[in-house]
Amino acid sequence: MTFRMIPLCALILAALLAACATVPAGMGPAFDTAMSHAKADTNPYAADATLSELLSNASLSDDQRARVLYARGSLCRQAGDDRRGAVKDFEAMLALAPDHPLAPNAKEELEFARSDVETIEAGLQRMLNLTQWFDSMWVLGDHDTAVARYRASGLNPNEAEIVKLAAAGYVCPDADGHPPVYTRGDMRPDLENLYWCSGPGA
Numbered sequence: 001m002t003f004r005m006i007p008l009c010a011l012i013l014a015a016l017l018a019a020c021a022t023v024p025a026g027m028g029p030a031f032d033t034a035m036s037h038a039k040a041d042t043n044p045y046a047a048d049a050t051l052s053e054l055l056s057n058a059s060l061s062d063d064q065r066a067r068v069l070y071a072r073g074s075l076c077r078q079a080g081d082d083r084r085g086a087v088k089d090f091e092a093m094l095a096l097a098p099d100h101p102l103a104p105n106a107k108e109e110l111e112f113a114r115s116d117v118e119t120i121e122a123g124l125q126r127m128l129n130l131t132q133w134f135d136s137m138w139v140l141g142d143h144d145t146a147v148a149r150y151r152a153s154g155l156n157p158n159e160a161e162i163v164k165l166a167a168a169g170y171v172c173p174d175a176d177g178h179p180p181v182y183t184r185g186d187m188r189p190d191l192e193n194l195y196w197c198s199g200p201g202a
Contacts, residue, residue, distance in 0.1 A: 120136050178196050
């Protein structure tokens with residue numbers, strides 16, 4: 001009995017190893033499709049959400065995860081307005097794959113992002129008006145805090161801020177029980193029929 005079981009177990013183990021060897025690492029073509037969609041998205045906050053969802057996929061290979069971290073870090077350092085998030089992504093990417101082909105780029109962008117964070121945080125120690133404070137917090141990536149203070153102030157965001165707030169999902173054209181963005185002063189065209197939403201995706 002023992003003589004027969006040993007070869008059988010060996011055969012089963014060999015079959016399992018062979019099956020595992022045929023399973024490709026990572027997501028396959030779906031990964032490239034998702035990355036293409038994120039890069040093509042003109043809304044940086046929506047692109048960030050796509051990349052974040054991609055990072056939550058446990059089947060990513062180390063190479064794919066490194067590429068997503070680099071892409072999201074680069075996005076956050078620029079149009080995505082999240083310098084602190086950029087630092088974290090570049091650091092995570094370099095820790096995961098220090099020899100990756102994108103590592104030199106990540107190191108360079110990491111230094112830029114760190115410099116931005118230091119400069120902005122130092123600026124927050126000065127006396128700032130609401131717009132200046134909002135812009136600083138927004139670029140650092142603390143969007144919820146920036147929005148909460150603006151809403152509590154009762155002031156109207158300027159046109160540039162409205163564009164960012166709308167793109168990030170903090171203001172929307174449907175009331176749905178939410179308060180209007182406009183509060184006082186002259187009604188601007190960009191404030192008409194805009195309401196505070198609960199946040200991204202609301």
